[in-house]
Amino acid sequence: MEANSVSESQLDRASESSRKQRDGTEFIGGYGKKTGDSDLLFIEGQLPEEGDRIASDASPQRQLDLCLQNLETELKRQGKEMSDVLQLTMYLAEMDAYERVNDTYEQYFDETYPARTTVGVCDLLGDATVTVDAVVAIE
Secondary structure, three states, X not given: OOOOEOOXXXXXXXXXXXXXXXXXXXXXXXXXXXXXXXOEEEEEEEOOEEOOEEOOOOOHHHHHHHXXXXXXXXXXXXXXXXXXXXXXXXXXXXXXXXXXXXXXXXXXXXXXXXXXXXXXXOOOHHHOOEEEEEEEEOO
C-alpha cells in the first residue's frame, strides 16, 4: 500500500458511547480507542483525504480545507454540525503556514469558535501537512 493511499471504504473515526473498544483504522498507524460513557463525541485523525489518497501535495490551506470538509461529513453522519464542536486540535507540520491555515479555519465556524490547540509536529501520516481531531457535544 502506498503511503498516500486510503482504504476505499469510508473510515469511521468517531468514538462510540459504549465501553467496548473499537478496532483501529485501516489506514497506516493505529488511532486511539474510546472507552467509557460520555456526553462527548471524539472524532480523530481527519486527514486531508481526497478520494482514495492523502492530498499531501496540496497547499496547507487546501489540506486544512479537506480536513474540515471530512470533519463536517463525519459530523453529519453523527447528526451533528460544526457548531457542536467544543474543541479542535490541529496538528501542523509547517508552523510557518499557521497564519494561512488560520484564514481557512475561520471560514468553517461562525461567530463562536471552538477552543483550539495548534500543535507543531515533525511528520504526519501520509506526508500530510495538517490533520485535525475534534471533541463534540452530544447533548
